[in-house]
Amino acid sequence: MGASHTYKLAGVMGWPVSHSRSPVIHNHWIAHHGLKGAYVLLPVQPENLEQALRALPVLGFAGCNLTIPHKVDALRLVDRVDLLAQRIGAVNTIVVEPDQSLTGRNTDAYGFIESLRDAMPQWRADAGPAVVMGAGGAARAVIVSLIDQGAREIRLTNRSWAKAHDMAQEFGPPIRAIPWEDRHDALQGAALLVNTTNQGMQGEAALDLHLDLLPSDALVSDIIYVPMETPLMIAARQRGNATVNGLGMLLNQARPAFEAWFGVCPGITPELLHQVRGTF
Ligand code: NAP
16 A cells, blocks of 8 residues: 555535635644544635546545535536435535546535534424525525435525425425515414525625514524624624524535545544634
8 A cells, every 4th residue: 555545534525615624624634533634725716616526536636525506517427426415506615536436416505504513412403393494506505404414494585486386396395485575474383594695704794684573492503603792693682593504504515525545534623623614
């Protein structure tokens, strides 16, 4: 066995990619577990994605993460896509197999559910209706994860009606598309509220949502992590709701990817949280 078999590379491919926190997370775990390897930024323009993916095995990479704008394009460029990633319609993790072929996976759904469990260990998807705001790429992972966890009613609302409607058609029950203008009323009796829109992100307006009808024991998840606490989360916390931000999803989606590449299932320790929070 040569050094290439013990020294492992992984990285995140995106355009742009310099803002990614993934190197901090994965390099922390590499050091923590005493592994030989590195996780690097891979700035790859969309027109070069196929070439870059095919170079992974040649360059000795165990795999990589994909971020904007590559998550959907990769579906047709890898050798196989696992069932979950097919259903979500996006690949966020590439694994280089022993025969050098490329498998596309999606760990965002796992990351989302684990972030809820970290915030509220007794959380159950069948505890009551979930309201999902937004029907973009991230919403698909959230919705598939909730369905797989046994959610019986998902009220999906999106500024553009067609996307919510189409997603309800695609996934069927338990999804119910709700017109955007009815979003405030949709909170009545909900056990979970998830914001998957970009509203509340740094530089964006706050999500326009009145929480008056949301039960005080509902869990509120905002998958945004810049800022760490969005106006929605502040409003929810002030009225007594438990809240969880997008950092938990980001950290938890990284765990199965790291395990696939490096063979160790890493944890989310206070030291890691401290290090990642220090980058904001
Ligand atoms: P996307 O596919 O572009 O979807 C954006 C969503 O935001 C759409 O539903 C869009 O509605 C909605 N939206 C945009 N402007 C709006 C407005 N003014 N009012 C109401 N809704 C508006 O983006 P994405 O990839 O799903 O990402 C969405 C968010 O999730 C981002 O903030 C991203 O950072 C976050 N995210 C977090 C993680 C994590 O690990 N924590 C992972 C992935 C994404 P329309 O359909 O009407 O345009």
